[in-house]
Amino acid sequence: MQGVGFRPFVYGLARAGELAGFVRNDARGVVIEVEGEGEQLDRFAAALIEQAPPLARIAALETSEIEPRGEREFMIEVSTGGGERTALVPADIATCDDCLRELFDPSDRRYRYPFVNCTNCGPRFTIIRAVPYDRANTTMASFELCDACRREYQDPANRRFHAEPTCCPDCGPRLSLEIDEAVSLLREGKIVAIKGLGGYHLACDAANEQAVARLRERKGREEKPLAVMTAGPELLVDLEPDEEALLRSAERPIVLARSRADAPVAASVAPGNEWLGVMLPYTPLHHLLCADFAGALVMTSGNLSDEPIAFENEEAERRLGSVADAFLSHDRLIERRCEDSVVRAAFPIRRSRGYAPAALPLPVSARKPIVATGAELKSTFCVVRGDQAFLSPHLGDLDTELAYRAFRTDLDLYLQMLAVEPELLACDLHPDYLSSKWAREQELELIEVQHHHAHAAACLAENGETGPALAIVLDGTGYGLDGTIWGGELLRFDLAGFERIAHLDPVPLPGGEAAMREPWRIAAAYLERADRPVPFADWPRVRESLKVNAPLSAGAGRLFDAASALLGVRERISYEGQAAIELEQLAGHVESEPYLCRQEDELIRGADLVAAAHDDLAAGRERAEIAAAFHEGVALAFTRACERAGEPRTVVLSGGCFQNLRLLASTRRRLEEHGFRVLVHHLLPPNDACISFGQAAIATYSLR
Ligand SMILES: [Zn+2]
Numbered sequence: 001m002q003g004v005g006f007r008p009f010v011y012g013l014a015r016a017g018e019l020a021g022f023v024r025n026d027a028r029g030v031v032i033e034v035e036g037e038g039e040q041l042d043r044f045a046a047a048l049i050e051q052a053p054p055l056a057r058i059a060a061l062e063t064s065e066i067e068p069r070g071e072r073e074f075m076i077e078v079s080t081g082g083g084e085r086t087a088l089v090p091a092d093i094a095t096c097d098d099c100l101r102e103l104f105d106p107s108d109r110r111y112r113y114p115f116v117n118c119t120n121c122g123p124r125f126t127i128i129r130a131v132p133y134d135r136a137n138t139t140m141a142s143f144e145l146c147d148a149c150r151r152e153y154q155d156p157a158n159r160r161f162h163a164e165p166t167c168c169p170d171c172g173p174r175l176s177l178e179i180d181e182a183v184s185l186l187r188e189g190k191i192v193a194i195k196g197l198g199g200y201h202l203a204c205d206a207a208n209e210q211a212v213a214r215l216r217e218r219k220g221r222e223e224k225p226l227a228v229m230t231a232g233p234e235l236l237v238d239l240e241p242d243e244e245a246l247l248r249s250a251e252r253p254i255v256l257a258r259s260r261a262d263a264p265v266a267a268s269v270a271p272g273n274e275w276l277g278v279m280l281p282y283t284p285l286h287h288l289l290c291a292d293f294a295g296a297l298v299m300t301s302g303n304l305s306d307e308p309i310a311f312e313n314e315e316a317e318r319r320l321g322s323v324a325d326a327f328l329s330h331d332r333l334i335e336r337r338c339e340d341s342v343v344r345a346a347f348p349i350r351r352s353r354g355y356a357p358a359a360l361p362l363p364v365s366a367r368k369p370i371v372a373t374g375a376e377l378k379s380t381f382c383v384v385r386g387d388q389a390f391l392s393p394h395l396g397d398l399d400t401e402l403a404y405r406a407f408r409t410d411l412d413l414y415l416q417m418l419a420v421e422p423e424l425l426a427c428d429l430h431p432d433y434l435s436s437k438w439a440r441e442q443e444l445e446l447i448e449v450q451h452h453h454a455h456a457a458a459c460l461a462e463n464g465e466t467g468p469a470l471a472i473v474l475d476g477t478g479y480g481l482d483g484t485i486w487g488g489e490l491l492r493f494d495l496a497g498f499e500r501i502a503h504l505d506p507v508p509l510p511g512g513e514a515a516m517r518e519p520w521r522i523a524a525a526y527l528e529r530a531d532r533p534v535p536f537a538d539w540p541r542v543r544e545s546l547k548v549n550a551p552l553s554a555g556a557g558r559l560f561d562a563a564s565a566l567l568g569v570r571e572r573i574s575y576e577g578q579a580a581i582e583l584e585q586l587a588g589h590v591e592s593e594p595y596l597c598r599q600e601d602e603l604i605r606g607a608d609l610v611a612a613a614h615d616d617l618a619a620g621r622e623r624a625e626i627a628a629a630f631h632e633g634v635a636l637a638f639t640r641a642c643e644r645a646g647e648p649r650t651v652v653l654s655g656g657c658f659q660n661l662r663l664l665a666s667t668r669r670r671l672e673e674h675g676f677r678v679l680v681h682h683l684l685p686p687n688d689a690c691i692s693f694g695q696a697a698i699a700t701y702s703l704r
């Protein structure tokens, strides 16, 4: 990996051990030649691994002996461009402690300079135009180093030796607005667009109810929770040790943690949600802002509603001009969009900034390069070289022109970085996904993968296995082999194929897309299926649409929507998943016996759960207990389906519904009580962001 301070580390180690030779980056990685006594060399080799800098990952260390050349000194040689280009681009890295000390040290020449960085920190992936990773190939190329910076850059003993984006107030980028001014505006309740690492944020005072409400109104974001940046997260959330560790990691994701009741945050930051997304400042500019503002800031993606985040200066001013009262921008260009990552302690929800383009291992090695194009929503792609899978950052919903463009330009960079031309493509079976259409247009061998097989394969392969196994895939929507919508599945599968052995009984979605936004329509469809009265006033009118527009869906997400609407939690939603999220919160940790649900042949009668909930509600039972019994009922129904299936004894859990922690924990516990071994996601999101990895695993396995 380049850009993680490895060469200066090797230099220091060799000098300390009085060894001669050289270290250099080449396009395959790092080459070190050392000359000395056997025992010294052994110690050197051991220390290379044991003392490697925090961001360095040694994937493999190969050694060979050569004839001594009588060298006397140890040198760092400047990169050679040739050879096979396989050196990897590092992810963006949060400001390190050494740079922070300089940032707040009045005697330092970079005191309060918002672009301070070094070999251990700073922008990487988001400023790279081409490989290898050298300053000339980044958006810092246009800033010529001053004499002082050049001396540091060329001095192997300096911590900025070949720190490609290094700069200072004399030679580096500049802000478009003074930090003091930005802070005053924020204090006044204004909205400021702030340029970050992979795009713009829209920021305002998180404690100012009116400011947050104005931001929501202008951005067209009604209720979806907003993330908060703060230097003092303990005031806002109760942090478990693993949450704290993630929050402070070099990747600096947004961590979902439980809100404190007394958190000094406006109610409209995360309405109806007991979780709050918090992150620490991760660029010097953020550190200065947070220190001066001395409070929590809403830091939400710089976009309107669900568009991709803005990242180019002029584009941002055009798109965000109607939302922001001011822009805190600068002249270091962002080459590629990379949104903040979002994680829970147990698994990521969005794996993007700080993680991309780092590789994940596959359980088998591909005999030729593969590109898997992913799904449509929460889209990612995946490039496979050997046994490594390189996932793209979060691309967003591919049905927007901006996201589709990012898909193609980021794919070009990945192929260049990995020095591969794809020889095999994998895509979703869906006839209309843009990612699938793109794949079909290429004149290459293509594997079309069923959506839920890809989910199952992603979870299995992420756990290092190839199957066979069972898979419970509880998801929103995926194109099925029979052309209907699947998403409440029990599969028996391996990386080569699958068999659908049980699934939710499909119900019509009255009005198609409209039913996704109005869960009450789905509740009505389920209640009719269960021979229960439908309490919604609009039903007689909407029912007419069943004749023309009511695609069948077996999606588990829709079953949760139905229960949520029935309990009056959410009849209409303003963001995807809202009904289920609020139902989960209603259930909380309330104990309840599961509702029972028949399975006849391969059909799991989800309507039984809705009927039971309806009857309990009519009988006056507590809604929280009903929500709990419903969750337990879903978990029990699929556990029983696994029991009926019998073999194999390993079950993987995937699909967006398994972001529901109660459902995940209950399903897992019940399966384990019946002696099943359970595999879950921990590196990848359970949602559709994992699809490209699953497709890649299946395509890789097909070449074995
Ligand atoms: Zn640093």
Ligand SMILES: [Zn+2]
Residues within 6 Å of the ligand: 145, 146, 147, 148, 149, 150, 167, 168, 169, 170, 171, 172
């Ligand atoms: Zn300088």
